[in-house]
Amino acid sequence: MDETIAAISTPVGEAGLAVIRVSGPGALALADRIFVSRRGQPSGFKTHTVHLGAVGQDRRAVDQVMLTVMRAPHTYTGEDVVEISCHGGLLPARATLALCLQNGARLAEPGEFTKRAFLNGRLDLTQAEAVMDLIQSRTERAHTAALHALQGRLSAKVNAIRDQLVTILAHFEAHIDFPEEDISPNVRAQLNQQIKSIIGQLADLLRTAREGRILRKGIVTAIVGRPNVGKSSLLNALLGEERAIVTPIPGTTRDTIEEFADIRGIPFRLIDTAGVRNARGKIEQMGVLRSEASAYRCELLLHVLDSSRRFTSADESIAKHHDGKIVILVLNKTDLRRQLTLPQMLNNIPQVQVSARTGCGIDVLKETLAEQTVGNQIGHSHLDITINERHAAAIKSTIKWLTDADNEAETGASHEIIVQQIRLALDSVGEVVGKTTTEDILAKIFSTFCIGK
Ligand code: GDP
Secondary structure, X not given: OOOEEEEEOOOOOOOOEEEEEEEOOOHHHHHHHHEEOOOOOHHHOOOOEEEEEEEEEOOEEXXXXXXXXXXXXXXXXXOXXXXXXXXXXXXXXXXXXXXXXXXXXXXXXXXXXXXXXXXOOOOOHHHHHHHHHHHHOXXXXXXXXXXXXXXXXXXXXXXXXXXXXXXXXXXXXXXXXXXXXOOOHHHHHHHHHHHHHHHHHHHHHHOOHHHHHHXXXXXXXXXXXXXXXXXXXXXXXXXXXXXXXXXXXXXXXXXXXXXXXXXXXXXXXXXXXXXXXXXXOHHHHHHHHHHHHXXXXXXXXXXXXXXXXXXXXXXXXXXHHHOOXXXXXXXXXXXXXXXXXXXXXXXXOOEEEOOOOOOOOHHHHHHHHHHHHHOOOOOOOOOOOOOOHHHHHHHHHHHHHHHHHHHHHHOXXXXXXXXXXXXXXXXXHHHHHOOOOOHHHXXXXXXXXXXXX
């Protein structure tokens, strides 16, 4: 990390400000070359101070800016950092970045600032990942979960587990060196108990994976039903604004539409599907195919029925797609006189009566959506932590090694074998926080970041 890196850290486009971030051993020298102010040179400025001046070169100013100097080690990356707040918009930001690149910096790779923060010990890996989750979070609950991870809650839990494992390991290792003194049966029973308790703690963590996935990716929800029951109208009612085209002609929703909705803090990805029926037109056939495909890969089905009409065979054939999914029956058009009688087979499925036209019942539907998908788990789980897929994989292999160690210990296997398995468990759990990581893992994580972060 002897190179100095620079990037525009704000989004492209017109805005009040744009921030160019520079980090590395040459950051201050670089700033000395391009920044002019009455108060002297950046290398002479105190750490964590802000200064008004101009950036430019050869007496040609590019922009008037505020320059912030932050010296190592108390910075985001742990290195010397200079942040230049210039005027927003493409030209001032690009020209300022170009000056940095001509004066000793190279363009930062995606996530490189955060990667340096990790490599310099400013953040562990769960916190680095949380930075990205925080940037991408779209609902309040997702935001809170990411913030908790950034504050180190997951790290604290994982590190506590590592510490317990290290202590257990030390016990077994001590007896490899002094084989003549075997571990007393009491201590041995205690150690076995501790291993089991750690497996339990890891299993608790693993159970938060689903919540974590939902908060990061959203719940894929297909709105299905025969034509004209009010699927598009329902989507609009849930979104609270006009999106899909609503029309009284059956089968006119030509394609699937995916929309994001924040319902009670939970991210939902709502897919409006074209009416599932015997389609004739080509475009419509495509729509039907897509609607079946999305019904297949979704986790939740909102099966919409027209309560002002009788139950039909088309409704019945859609009900055949219910298997393996969370289903909510939405009985729409309750503002009209009821004609619908539900068949026996649908009686056990949660149902909500709504009118997409008047908005009646939409609140109850939102409540039901939240309840049926995550219940009260999210934000209320006693752990207050959610893990991602990478963490889950590492935790699963930790559990596997510890279960092996536990079985060996129960059958009185040699300490060498147990020690080896506990070491493997330590390595696996260490992957979560980044104590044991390969360059591959790091590359994979940070490549998903944006440039400038
Ligand atoms: P889709 O084919 O299932 O997407 O159905 P649409 O949302 O396009 O609605 C079909 C027709 O039903 C339109 O004329 C809507 O205005 C009407 N509609 C939708 N919801 C309601 C409702 O709650 N009450 C009444 N009376 N009409 C509705």
